[in-house]
Amino acid sequence: MVLNLLLDIVFSVFDFLRGAFLISILTFVLFLLGYFFSKKFLERFNLSWVKKAFISSFFVFVVLLLFVFVWPVIEAFLVVDLGVIPEEFRMTLAEFFYLVFSLLIKMFAVALIFSIFVLPLLFVGVFVFEFLSKKFFWNKFINFFLASFAVTAFGLFIVLFLIPWVIPGAVYLIYFA
Numbered sequence: 001m002v003l004n005l006l007l008d009i010v011f012s013v014f015d016f017l018r019g020a021f022l023i024s025i026l027t028f029v030l031f032l033l034g035y036f037f038s039k040k041f042l043e044r045f046n047l048s049w050v051k052k053a054f055i056s057s058f059f060v061f062v063v064l065l066l067f068v069f070v071w072p073v074i075e076a077f078l079v080v081d082l083g084v085i086p087e088e089f090r091m092t093l094a095e096f097f098y099l100v101f102s103l104l105i106k107m108f109a110v111a112l113i114f115s116i117f118v119l120p121l122l123f124v125g126v127f128v129f130e131f132l133s134k135k136f137f138w139n140k141f142i143n144f145f146l147a148s149f150a151v152t153a154f155g156l157f158i159v160l161f162l163i164p165w166v167i168p169g170a171v172y173l174i175y176f177a
Contacts, residue, residue, distance in 0.1 A: 057118050
């Protein structure tokens with residue numbers, strides 16, 4: 001009995017770390033996008049690290065949400081058998097621009113909220129990155145990936161075990177709020 005419990009714990013931890021590793025690959029790509037945005041565009045301004053991290057995360061979330069909002073529209077336009085839209089359901093040009101403008105405002109608001117929530121995780125990532133940079137003299141991008149893995153594992157632990165209502169709340173906020 002105890003051996004089965006111990007094996008279940010070990011395999012659960014292994015599965016959690018495997019899932020965190022797979023998600024950290026996407027997180028690493030998003031971190032690189034924010035890092036290069038910060039290096040290319042925000043270096044000319046004299047901003048503190050917190051402001052640059054917040055603006056970079058806001059940019060990453062805007063790009064990610066733009067992809068999330070635009071992908072269903074592109075997929076809908078790829079369907080050939082749409083038929084004819086009845087006259088009472090056709091949008092005028094003013095209604096179309098109102099829809100696009102309201103979606104842009106919603107997208108910026110959601111990106112702002114997500115950037116605020118992700119900022120503590122960025123602090124953890126910078127702490128891990130600085131620790132790895134001082135302890136081990138590896139390539140900067142290896143330390144960057146390990147820091148993104150640590151942040152992903154930490155964030156997943158918080159979201160899955162401490163506040164699991166964040167996942168349906170984020171989906172609701174993105175699509176229905």
